[in-house]
Amino acid sequence: MSSPADQGSEPVGHLTGKCACGKVSFEVNQPLIGAAYCYCKRCQRRTGTGVSVTGLTQPGSFTITEGVESVHGYEPGDGGFDKYFCEECGGHLYTSHPENPDILAIRMGALDQDPGIRPLAHQFTDYAAPWFPVPDDDLPKFPERLDWSQVL
Numbered sequence: 001m002s003s004p005a006d007q008g009s010e011p012v013g014h015l016t017g018k019c020a021c022g023k024v025s026f027e028v029n030q031p032l033i034g035a036a037y038c039y040c041k042r043c044q045r046r047t048g049t050g051v052s053v054t055g056l057t058q059p060g061s062f063t064i065t066e067g068v069e070s071v072h073g074y075e076p077g078d079g080g081f082d083k084y085f086c087e088e089c090g091g092h093l094y095t096s097h098p099e100n101p102d103i104l105a106i107r108m109g110a111l112d113q114d115p116g117i118r119p120l121a122h123q124f125t126d127y128a129a130p131w132f133p134v135p136d137d138d139l140p141k142f143p144e145r146l147d148w149s150q151v152l
């Protein structure tokens with residue numbers, strides 16, 4: 001069991017974030033729905049490390065507030081979510097469904113604040129790097145993509 005201090009406080013209703021160089025800023029004006037750890041190989045290559053944490057936004061709550069001209073999108077082309085990052089510094093910002101841009105998740109590390117929620121699950125655990133094993137915690141573990149309906 002996690003201690004209450006690990007659960008975050010209340011979900012925060014207004015969040016801001018930015019890329020590493022600061023050219024691109026965004027805001028989220030409703031609390032995040034949930035968050036998850038991802039161990040997929042795509043996230044490993046995208047981030048250069050073993051795990052990525054992404055937070056699902058409520059539809060319509062995300063806005064780029066500065067530097068939209070520096071946002072570059074990468075489409076994996078296999079039905080995977082589109083990846084958006086700052087073309088100046090390479091800092092990852094968000095990802096969205098290729099056919100429904102309202103399904104959008106921000107990269108938690110880009111946030112300026114504690115969003116007040118904690119990741120609910122681990123996904124793509126079958127692909128975890130041997131040098132970054134999935135922790136032995138109480139969260140549900142999905143060998144492939146998680147099903148949000150099972151964790152929310």
Ligand SMILES: [Zn+2]
Nearest residue numbers: 019021086089
């Ligand atoms: Zn940047």
Ligand SMILES: [Zn+2]
Nearest residue numbers: 038039040043
């Ligand atoms: Zn991933």
